[in-house]
Amino acid sequence: MLVLTRKAGERILIGDDIVITILDSRGDGIRIGIDAPRGVKIQREEVLRAVTEANLAAAKADEGDEDRIKAALGLLPTAQQATSATPEPEAEAPAEA
Secondary structure, three states: OOOOOOOOOOEEEEOOOEEEEEEEEEOOEEEEEEEOOOOOOOOOHHHHHHHHHHHHHHHOOOOOHHHHHHHHOOOOOOHHHHHHOOOOOOOOOOOOO
């Protein structure tokens, strides 16, 4: 890792098309500006980590999730559907006199 000391207004060049400018230093933090081509991804590590963790948590299926989804889509009979699906006995026709 290259470690540099820079002052406000000074720049760091990465390759031919990325420029990092030190904008300001306040207390325990600094403000930087980054000029890079649109195709270059610039991401904060803590945000990327949080999104990755959220995606992993969302991908884990709890037991019963599949059945709840199928029931919601009408692909799996629910308990209420199962009881109403049993045919009721037919009423007897009135006897002819």
